[in-house]
Amino acid sequence: MQIKKLLVNSQLERLDNRLLLSYVTSFSHAQLIINDDYSLSNDQLTKYNLLMQRVLNGEPLAYILGTKEFYSRKFQVNSHTLIPRPETELLVDEVISKAKKNAKILDLGTGSGCIAITCKLERPGLNVTAVDNYAETLLVAKSNANSLNADVNFVQSNWFEEVNQTFDIIVSNPPYIEVNDEHLDKLQFEPKHALTDFSDGLSAIKQIIYESCKYLNNNGWLMFEHGYNQAENIRQMFYNCDFTNIETIQDYANLDRITLGQFIIKD
Numbered sequence: 001m002q003i004k005k006l007l008v009n010s011q012l013e014r015l016d017n018r019l020l021l022s023y024v025t026s027f028s029h030a031q032l033i034i035n036d037d038y039s040l041s042n043d044q045l046t047k048y049n050l051l052m053q054r055v056l057n058g059e060p061l062a063y064i065l066g067t068k069e070f071y072s073r074k075f076q077v078n079s080h081t082l083i084p085r086p087e088t089e090l091l092v093d094e095v096i097s098k099a100k101k102n103a104k105i106l107d108l109g110t111g112s113g114c115i116a117i118t119c120k121l122e123r124p125g126l127n128v129t130a131v132d133n134y135a136e137t138l139l140v141a142k143s144n145a146n147s148l149n150a151d152v153n154f155v156q157s158n159w160f161e162e163v164n165q166t167f168d169i170i171v172s173n174p175p176y177i178e179v180n181d182e183h184l185d186k187l188q189f190e191p192k193h194a195l196t197d198f199s200d201g202l203s204a205i206k207q208i209i210y211e212s213c214k215y216l217n218n219n220g221w222l223m224f225e226h227g228y229n230q231a232e233n234i235r236q237m238f239y240n241c242d243f244t245n246i247e248t249i250q251d252y253a254n255l256d257r258i259t260l261g262q263f264i265i266k267d
Helices: 003-009 014-025 030-035 042-056 061-064 088-098 115-120 137-147 181-187 201-211 229-240
Strands: 067-070 073-076 104-108 127-132 153-156 167-172 216-225 245-251 256-263
Touching: 003 014, 003 256, 014 030, 014 042, 014 061, 030 061, 030 073, 042 061, 042 216, 073 104, 073 115, 073 153, 088 115, 088 167, 088 216, 088 256, 115 127, 115 137, 127 137, 201 216, 201 229, 229 245
Parallel strands: 104 127, 104 167, 127 153, 167 216
Antiparallel strands: 067 073, 216 256, 245 256
16 A cells, blocks of 8 residues: 555554654655655555554554654653653753753653753753663663763662752652542553652652752752642642742643742751
8 A cells, every 4th residue: 555545544643644654664754755655565564554553552652663752852762661741841941941051950750861861962061860760761761861872870769869969950750640540541551650659649749849958059940840730739849848939830731730949048
């Protein structure tokens, strides 16, 4: 079957279909358009149909392809890592905006490494450390750093347990979905520990906020991605720990998604 027919008649969303066809044919997106009269071989068509069915059954295309684009770069992903989301790019924007030239950055719960690696590549002068509690996850993050030539320091640690220095910015996209949230069922292929804290969705955030003061330099920033209905609670936690310049930023859907605060040491 010709590419142009598959582009029109597929059951997949348009972008997913193009990505899948590129994967099966090894054509770039531009080559798909130029060669739209190309007919897939029997093996290619069989592979396409099998992979399409996996997507229709709910398996994330990113896991099938083994990559996901983030900040215009391809990151390796697998079942040990959360799939990077577009709204997380806003968190990177905040780090880049707030970081001074040679700032020290700590990414807690790095997953694929997309936040830490992107910060380093966008601002090469930054000193970036990335932490994750799972060895299998860190293998993916380290592989991404190597592939993208990003000099990031990786540490296996349960949040701050193995961290022994202070930072100018601490950033985290922690597990923030409530354990009983109905949306978890739709995310069954992703690592559950990266999605939920198996509680109210705020326990990891609370722990990080309350412990962060020992790991932040004066005038340092702490920033989170979080659920759309959690901003008020998180702001209150920041207030309780004497953070200032507390701000919540909305995502592309105009939902509260990022909250940050500054830690100023009092004389």
